Amino acid sequence: MAITKKQSAELAKQVFEYAPAPEAVDHVKIQPRYGLFIGGRMVDAHSKKRFPTINPATEKTLSEVTDADEVDVDRAVKAASKAFDSWARLPASRRARYLYRISRLLQERSRELAVVETMDGGKPIKESRDVDIPLSAAHFFYYAGWADKLEWAFPNRKPKPLGVAGQVIPWNFPLLMLAWKIAPALAAGNTVVLKPAETTPLSAMVFAEICMQAELPPGVVNIVTGAGKTGSLVVTHPEVKKVAFTGSTEVGKLIQRAIAGTGKRLTLELGGKAANIVFEDAPLDQAVEGIVNGIYFNQGHVCCAGSRLLVQESIAEPLLEKLKRRLSTLRLGDPLDKNTDIGAINSRAQLEKIQGLVESGVEEGAELYQPECVLPERGFWFPPSLFTNVSQSYRIAREEIFGPVLSVLTFRTPAEAVEKANNTPYGLSAGVWTDKGSRILWMAERMRAGVVWANTFNRFDPTSPFGGYKESGFGREGGVHGLLPYVELN
Numbered sequence: 001m002a003i004t005k006k007q008s009a010e011l012a013k014q015v016f017e018y019a020p021a022p023e024a025v026d027h028v029k030i031q032p033r034y035g036l037f038i039g040g041r042m043v044d045a046h047s048k049k050r051f052p053t054i055n056p057a058t059e060k061t062l063s064e065v066t067d068a069d070e071v072d073v074d075r076a077v078k079a080a081s082k083a084f085d086s087w088a089r090l091p092a093s094r095r096a097r098y099l100y101r102i103s104r105l106l107q108e109r110s111r112e113l114a115v116v117e118t119m120d121g122g123k124p125i126k127e128s129r130d131v132d133i134p135l136s137a138a139h140f141f142y143y144a145g146w147a148d149k150l151e152w153a154f155p156n157r158k159p160k161p162l163g164v165a166g167q168v169i170p171w172n173f174p175l176l177m178l179a180w181k182i183a184p185a186l187a188a189g190n191t192v193v194l195k196p197a198e199t200t201p202l203s204a205m206v207f208a209e210i211c212m213q214a215e216l217p218p219g220v221v222n223i224v225t226g227a228g229k230t231g232s233l234v235v236t237h238p239e240v241k242k243v244a245f246t247g248s249t250e251v252g253k254l255i256q257r258a259i260a261g262t263g264k265r266l267t268l269e270l271g272g273k274a275a276n277i278v279f280e281d282a283p284l285d286q287a288v289e290g291i292v293n294g295i296y297f298n299q300g301h302v303c304c305a306g307s308r309l310l311v312q313e314s315i316a317e318p319l320l321e322k323l324k325r326r327l328s329t330l331r332l333g334d335p336l337d338k339n340t341d342i343g344a345i346n347s348r349a350q351l352e353k354i355q356g357l358v359e360s361g362v363e364e365g366a367e368l369y370q371p372e373c374v375l376p377e378r379g380f381w382f383p384p385s386l387f388t389n390v391s392q393s394y395r396i397a398r399e400e401i402f403g404p405v406l407s408v409l410t411f412r413t414p415a416e417a418v419e420k421a422n423n424t425p426y427g428l429s430a431g432v433w434t435d436k437g438s439r440i441l442w443m444a445e446r447m448r449a450g451v452v453w454a455n456t457f458n459r460f461d462p463t464s465p466f467g468g469y470k471e472s473g474f475g476r477e478g479g480v481h482g483l484l485p486y487v488e489l490n
């Protein structure tokens, strides 16, 4: 039974209305402007250029940050180079102590960090509070444990740090990506220059304060803000020995070209177009929750999002009906409200990209479903959306939309599911929903994806390696695998 827009509006009305429950912001002190974190303190930049960072839910300016130039990046890399020898020679248990300290401070300042992350990036507070910040602290805690056990991580080898790591991160999980990058680098004895994304620099600025509170030796971590140009200065600096990048495949390729032949080590964590595959024997209500979590979590700004739903033909109709009903109960609005499920789109540019791809889906002949949903007047918003009648050749089935938009395809046999799931230039993640353990293993063996979730989706843990195949990049972050890119093994 198809569910109409009118029915969806009625369903939405039946949803229990919650009173507003905004998170307090008065405990958060965002500075009106920030310098750069170089050599253990906040310094004025050589560059006089600054840019505002705004709250995408209100379009109000939160702060101004520096657009670091060549001189600034050089200072940061020099500070990291200078700090390297003594940091690498420090007894490993002392390095661990600093990482534990950072982890504890992240926990202590978690409420503040959750609010900053939500205001700067637009994600619902319940996600930054329950996912981003605790996982960031867990990453430092986990890698602190490895710092004095590197010889056990790589038995019969002599792991040595590489030097200065240049790290560039995106805007979808600002603090978590910082933790994924900095924690293993430091645990292995490297020093770091990190550039956060242009639209979400603020949690990195709070992290700079945390480094100072932890009395981390000067220069071990340096943070330079700026746009893509600053990122390219970081990764191409001759004293940077290791480059770690998370972001778009396009920029990943640019970086790979820019540093080819320099001997720099490189790991790339790029885009994805993951298949979330539901078999007819799956528990449908749980699968619906998994599909929602797979694509509408963080407004779909997730590289491993389950953006292609592959559903077995025999259950497509009941599953889609349940899914549409569930969509009409999602709450879109103020990201600081604890009941909000869908927050703001990170930037105007990203909103336009989503709108363009959704238009292309309609033009190519797919059928768009969006629940009745009032969008706030200011800020950047996009309703949770799903497309049926999708052909594999449509752009919405091939390109990373990076928004709350699901493309639904069907299949009849497991072999067809594998074929369709792997029919993408990406290979970051996949999900399988079925009652049969043997089928999970059969599917996992055949899927070209770095992570395959079974009867769940978007689960992360510091002990578990994460990374892709094909155009999703190479190298792994998390787990003992995440140490490997930061050491030389003799």
Ligand code: NDP
Binding pocket: 168, 169, 170, 171, 172, 195, 196, 197, 198, 199, 226, 227, 228, 229, 230, 231, 232, 233, 235, 246, 247, 248, 249, 251, 252, 254, 255, 269, 270, 271, 272, 302, 303, 350, 353, 400, 401, 402
């Ligand atoms: P980018 O890949 O451009 O941004 C990622 C990071 O790289 C940012 O810090 C960016 O800086 C920086 N950067 C940009 N150009 C260069 C360069 N030449 N050298 C070094 N660093 C650079 O992603 P966008 O923000 O432009 O998003 C575009 C699309 O990419 C999205 O729509 C989405 O599809 C995809 N994306 C995928 C992500 C993933 O995790 N797989 C994450 C983010 C985006 P700055 O932000 O200041 O430009």
